[in-house]
Amino acid sequence: MGDPSDIRNWQRRADGITTSGRLEKGDPPRLAAIGIRHVVNLALDDHPEALPGEAAALAAHGIGYTHIPVPFDAPTRGHVAELARVLAExxxxxxxxCIMNWRVTAFFYLLDIEAGMAEREARARMTAIWDPLSSEDPRAAPWKALLNP
Incomplete structure (x- = not known):
């Protein structure tokens, strides 16, 4: 079975980690079928597009779950560090x-740079999904602050 590329903003990174926007009801068995063993959710549970009962739905398919709720208007380096810890373990x-794969790609931008990737390459990976650094949308302001400390 191939990657479920119809999941919103699906990406497979060179390191094998997959990322996406929101998950829907039928996605846990599809993730299990491609070998996913753990899911990390950076979205808030109360978002209208969040998958209700996500942890239980994933567990039913043998997939572990970690929730790191990241308010879209208040991302922190602590959230990024928590993601790095979960990935390492x-x-x-x-x-x-998350919901759009925006939080995720921004966090991986920082993690990729910390791992020694050239900024240009890390930014190209992020901007394949969104570009908060160039955005004039006021919602991008906390992300610009996070990415350009």
Whole structure:
């Protein structure tokens, strides 16, 4: 079975980690089918597009779950550090998601740079999904602050 590329803003990174926007009811078995062993959710549970009962739905398919709720208007370096910790401790292939894959790609921008990737390459990976650094949208302001400390 191939990657479920119809999941919103699906990406497979060179390191094997997959990322996306929101998950829907039928996605847990599809993630299990491609070997995902752990899912990290950066979205808030009360978002209208959040998957209700996500932890239980994933567990029913043998997938571990970690929730790191990141308010879209208040991301922090602490959230990024928590994601790095979970990724380092995960047993098996990991999928990281939020609602649009915006939080996720911004966090990986920082993690990729910390791992020694050239800024240009890290930014190209992020901007394949969104570009908060160039955005004039006021919602991008906290992300610009996070990414340009």
């Amino acid at each position: 995960a047993d098996g292939p990991v999928h990281v998601h």
